[in-house]
Amino acid sequence: MTDHGTHLDQMRAQAPLVHNITNYVAMNIMANVLLAVGASPAMVHARQEVAEFAGLAQALTVNIGTADPDWVEAMALAAQVMTQAGRPWVLDPVGVGATRFRQDACARLVDLGPSIIRGNASEILALAGTAAAGRGADAADSVAAAQEAALALARRSGAVVAVSGPEDFVTDGQQSFHVANGHPMMPRITALGCSLNGVIAAFAVAAPALPATASALAYYGLAGEQAGARSEGPGGFQPAFLDALYGMTASALDAGAKVRAA
Amino acid sequence: MTDHGTHLDQMRAQAPLVHNITNYVAMNIMANVLLAVGASPAMVHARQEVAEFAGLAQALTVNIGTADPDWVEAMALAAQVMTQAGRPWVLDPVGVGATRFRQDACARLVDLGPSIIRGNASEILALAGTAAAGRGADAADSVAAAQEAALALARRSGAVVAVSGPEDFVTDGQQSFHVANGHPMMPRITALGCSLNGVIAAFAVAAPALPATASALAYYGLAGEQAGARSEGPGGFQPAFLDALYGMTASALDAGAKVRAA
């Protein structure tokens, strides 16, 4: 894959409206990430308007991090709109292994046909039905351990599945890629994974889900590398990361992307 | 108008308690903005206490960004307290043009007599009943295109109406001002408009709504200019902006304010 910069430029040219039904922790940083990359974020969840609003959006992300039954209902309503309209939507199964409520919510959402499922290794293992050691939002399993689960989940669900970690793995069940961009400080800033969902969704408006996801992962990880080089801890990392997302050029992305076929 | 610095000093001397019923995206940055300017923020929304709490506050802001029917009910309860007490409150009709739910919520809140209505051009056009091209929180219309709508809305509602944009327009339906302070990076940071509502509310505790709003807009925009000069992207902009709000003196505000009668 060598068209990452093209995907970035296409996304910015479209400046897609990305509708997000996400957790309370992520909302602010996710909106700032989407504005920094050049997309237009909106957070809307009330059942009285969520389907109507989804009809205006080019893409959707749903994230069960702080969900309750009302929010899951809103996610389902919006997801149905996107699936029926053939527009991309991303599912983030935060902490799915932790409780029965999360397992049920994710099972329901997977059945609605997400375009992309992104989680850490523990979450993808849990979602694929394999016993996982997850606790909260942190991964206790390695990406490599989740590759088979990701392939099986992709084949069963029809979604592109992305496993985030030191080296990401992304697959549609047939073709797979490893993305080696990233920085060890990234897990020390909350909701960067959640925010990535929005970038993936924005990229998937103008490109097919698999290459869009791989390009978004490379872009995000490369911005993390740049931010890591310019900061001394997680506090300074966050503004440097937003600036790196904002300042990234297509040619810099093509030069720095570390994506290889699996 | 030449008393912007006086308005700033009066606001800081009072350090008003500003009660905010706002969206999830804005809550943290709005509280930090209010602390930086020298006011005291509180976010309280439960129907069981919202009217009682409003009775303790000097000013109120309501923002429908992530509202649902329960939150709109809370906004109405608190707004009634402020209107009856003769205390200022600000309505931000986020994305009002996007859904029927938002239109109904805003119609109800406008009827409760806000002191100030602040939105972008698309929101003011939609609220005034003119077809608008809004999508989510981003404006698709120019400020100039919304001036007539702002005047009509001000006359009909009795509120001061402020239209945010590259050059702001603020009117009470009789007198109007343009405020040319601001920086192109500001729309790239989420919830800066939402947070501005709190600053306007704080200024309106000690000064009449129209000059208070004009001074708050100039102060906010001038802090944005200073932050833009000190940062390279939206990540660095945010801390620089809070520092600029915090460090602004009355004389610097008077020297830098770009407010002219319309």
Place this chain on the structure above:
Amino acid sequence: MTDHGTHLDQMRAQAPLVHNITNYVAMNIMANVLLAVGASPAMVHARQEVAEFAGLAQALTVNIGTADPDWVEAMALAAQVMTQAGRPWVLDPVGVGATRFRQDACARLVDLGPSIIRGNASEILALAGTAAAGRGADAADSVAAAQEAALALARRSGAVVAVSGPEDFVTDGQQSFHVANGHPMMPRITALGCSLNGVIAAFAVAAPALPATASALAYYGLAGEQAGARSEGPGGFQPAFLDALYGMTASALDAGAKVRAA
């Protein structure tokens, strides 16, 4: 007390999962604080899963800042799990003096046996049943004025009680300490007190509540001193503070802690 550095290292070695049911304003910064200190945060509140999730956590914090009756119910469910399991949990009675709803919620939560209660002087006075001048989250009373109330509350509730202020006071009703670390900029950044609850909870996993709380207060205040020395306003303070929490060593904490027996 001279084992603050040891408490920090023990906490980091455990990297405890801290379950937080907190207010919307605090969620993001609290998660970032917990990640910066080396703990693992999770925000979970739905009644359908909150007890099950609490069973996975090493510690809990509850904070009524933006609570409604459903959230208070969730707090009670999770608190009961922790009390029954003998695991530490922290109660933050935000603005308890402001409304009857808050007083009732706090009375119920205190009865469930928190390990630690942390608030500002006005909140501790109100919780102890003394008339207080609190308004919102800001303290109108001095720490010294709240010492007797803290002692009484500690003896009545069985909790360690910490009063935050320019000089903190912490007591279990028998032994008491003053902690003089901190920086005047800290009250100008929203939710730093809320976020401190998580650090106290994390420290209390590996050490008894009283020394754990004193060490956490010293660590937090010392990081604030370092951040204050490196920043010019509340905007720059926040990233510098996260970096200071992240970079603090046990020996630096032991050298800088200002804890003395009362």
